[in-house]
Amino acid sequence: MAGRPITGSKATGHPGAPFQRTYTEGELYSTVTGYWSMAFGRVGLDGVMADDVQAGKDVPTTIDPNVQRAAFEGLRDQRGAAVVLDTETGAILGQVSTPSFDPGAFSGNSGADARTWETLKDVDGPLRNRALRKVENPGSAIHVLVAAAALESGLLASVDAPTNNPAVYIAPGSTTRFSGDPAHCTNATLRAALRYACENVFAHIASDLGADALASTAEEAGFNNDKMDTPVRAFESTWPREPQNATQLALAAGGLSEVKVTPMQMAMVMALISNGGLRVHPRITTDPKWSMPPHRALSERTTEQLRSAVGSSFSAWVPSASASWALSATRTPAGRPVAIAVYISSPSDATAQAIRVAQRIAGDSPPDGQ
Template sequence: MKTPRTRDAMAGPLRRASTFCLLLVLALMARATWLAVAEADGYTSNPANARITIDRYAQPLGNILVGGQPVTGSVPTEGPLAFKRSYTDGPLYASLTGYTSQAYGSNQLESIFADLLDGSDPRLTGPVEALTDPLTRSRPAGGDVVTTIDPAVQRAGWAALGGRQGAAVAIDPATGRILGLVSTPSYDPSGITGRSKADERAWQALSADSGKAMVNGALRATYAPGSTFKLVVAAAALESGLYPNVDTPTASPNPYTLPGTRTVLTNENAAAPCANATLRTALEYSCNNVFAKAAADLGEAKLSAQAAKFGFNLEKLDTPVRAATSVYPAGMEPSQVALTGIGQFSVTATPLQMALVSAAVANDGVLMTPSTVSKLTDHSGRTVQEFAPAELGRVMSAQTAKQLQSAMVSVVTDGTGKAAAIPGLTVGGKTGTAQHGVDNSGLPYAWFTSWADDGKGHRIAVAAVVLNGSTDRDEITGGGLAGPVAKAMTAAYLKR
């Protein structure tokens, strides 16, 4: 029989062991609580968590709508991922939708609104579902993204670009809503949405193309804008008082020698009346001497300030896809400033940016924030979020805008932009042919930016660039190659 002393001797170690075990249990409970509460979001959003992908494709995704109709869909698949994304007219709308892939992630609208499309956005959950969904491990049906794109404008731009490499953007100047967003060459996102060998081969082929087909040339690529940038210079000249109006003769010798150099700048059309030409005439004939001289007279600071009002050097311009930054350079010599006056040296712009230039002119000097999305809805069509038009800023006075409107109309009626004229519409435009490459060795870029008015309160602004319109340099002109693209998109919108 054990004595009391023996029992007491055994009780001590048992109490210590029990206390230690209790502390271990409490520590495990605390750790589990910490993981479930404090670090839950981290595990939920970790790309290595396969459950995220399984849950995302457990049900059909919501859709991206164009003209009220879905241009996306979902199709059933075999394996742990029940559905994969599909696209209607994939190449036509790839520059808008982007892609979402079981293997390669997502981009553009598919990525920005991924939570809405897969149903995990908390705004899609009603009060009853908020209580029941965590228990049933279910989520609401995916919501929809309603875009501003006009399908007729989109198709017109696509057809006009044809098989050439280029891009085009069309905007409603009064609202900033993007009506067309075309980039060629393009690709079909449906080919990379799954995990099959065919999807892998398609992805590898697109990657081997250096991403050319997958680059959103309308928003994410920048090019020398050439003579279309002369609109920015003209605005700066009028706003600063360098010239009182577009019909005042300028002190512009022809040819013009770049300041501080012996380099003589000539004009494409040697017979054009460019000596001391007015801004109107200089825009009509795209006189290099006038705008290089104006840029030199204005100086870098004034030109940079005016360009910034149009959106140049703006690092965050979201449509909601973020556009590449269009650049007006800094720290230049006077001769280099003069070259920026004709959209050369280191000036770069997206097609979106040059569409914004025309949009600001057409909207009496006020620039609206560009957007491709009008609202988000749940599966039943209830609005979850609306994107109202928003002003980006005043670019110029209404008087200056009216002057430029008049001059741009002259470009189409009497100048280099005649190919963009549309019977029954008032059309204003500006052509551009931009040199690029080492010693201008590359084929020039053909540009056209314009606005049009149907006289009934409807306007559209367009910018188009064609990068490989012809192998013959003499045949590459903004009016001849890019002008018809802008014309087609304009007619599709205003001539219906």
């Protein structure tokens, strides 16, 4: 990590298993390294790159220790995740999942290792890599992709074109009401609709565009890909190609129902907007075999429009999923362009906390995050 090893090995004195994996600052980097246990197997980068490790090769990562620490410290008391991508290269600069664990605490096969494992192995516990493998509704955080579809298709000429939308929209053949603040969401422009999370506007756009156009835009951004390897595989983020009815289509446009995302996917969305419509492939190792060329997913004009509308950040609270999101496309103090996705699981609105974590990562807040 920045030229400093964070994993190693030590002699065990047992002929059958002469070496045991060791970890430096294990809790800080466990979402990067995964674990390699004599008794409980191996996962994460330690699992995927096991052949290189056993051959004595170094496995350099793209992680920036300062970014990693800022994300970890910001999320320490939360159940959540954070992903930070270089928007131009796809390099993963930070990848955190909390609560975390120390992989060195169970890398052997002693009774103490077994007892530690028992405390960690809960299905939604610390061993779960939420950055890559927690799929959740994004809620209004996904409105930016619906806006992209409207601009790409020509449904709306710009983010400043009025949408001719009532404050309450009812999809054809439905009785479900999609509403927005009447003062800001009646005949709102896309710019206003993104700012005020106008459900009525995006439900209406979904009805006008249809399922294919929305799903195609989402897939260009990385959805419905079950082979997203960093090289550690991320779970698939899903967008319905054939929603059951108009209500489900409108719900999808609001980031609900069958629309599910990982924090990694939401970082990719922000990187796409920041990078002029070029989608980068996220990678956590510098090995060139995991590097892929960028893919043109959106037009430059569309992303220019969206950047002007959303600025550097936005957030969303999804009560039905107890999920809070904070997303940002900004630059580090050193000037590096980054996309940040912060997810917090909480029964109450935690957007303020998520925003503070994102600000801390970007270097826009003091060390205590206040």
